[in-house]
Amino acid sequence: MLQTLMTHWPQILAMIPVVMAAIGIVHAIMTKEDVRAATGWVGVMFLSPFLGAIIYAVAGINRIRRATISAMRPLSSEAASAKHERNIAAEELIAERYGQRFTGLKTLGDRVARRALTSGNAIAILETGDE
Structure with a gap:
């Protein structure tokens, strides 16, 4: 197992940004209401998988909307x-x-x-x- 990791570490390291971008793309497609915004984020993550996924995680997820939805819930x-x-x-x-x-x-x-x-x-x- 260790020998396999040692021989294939460049391929494994190259797959990490692709997986990050794939998760970000699926999230953008499923949560964005505006088609133009979803298309833009998909393009950013497709062209730059590692950096695009990090930028989407920081700036693309609408935390204000989530806070508004939680504030609208009935008071306990x-x-x-x-x-x-x-x-x-x-x-x-x-x-x-x-x-x-x-x-x-x-x-x-x-x-x-x-x-x-x-x-x-x-x-x-x-x-x-x-x-």
């Missing part, structure tokens, strides 16, 4: 969830103020937005730029 704090549940607009309140037909719209909005409709919101119409 019981106080925060109790406060949110207290302000949720009940279907009876919607039916009383706006009619029965808007309760279905509330249900649809709650499912699409993944956040329940809350009460106590207000809109103020501003007439001029000074207001």
Whole structure:
């Protein structure tokens, strides 16, 4: 085994950047939403396997998006969830103020937005730029 490694070490060393680039290319293709960005990263890693994979690992992976997704997850704090549940607009309140037909719209909005409709919101119409 050691003799095989000693005789083939240049080939093994040459395969490391190729494997790194292949992993980076697959990751870029699977995670990039913009086709142009994915094509650009694939080109960079294809033309320079070792350096391209390192640059992609540092600058290509969108960590801001991951942080945003984790921040959007519901809070585990019981106080925060109790406060949110207290302000949720009940279907009876919607039916009383706006009619029965808007309760279905509330249900649809709650499912699409993944956040329940809350009460106590207000809109103020501003007439001029000074207001």
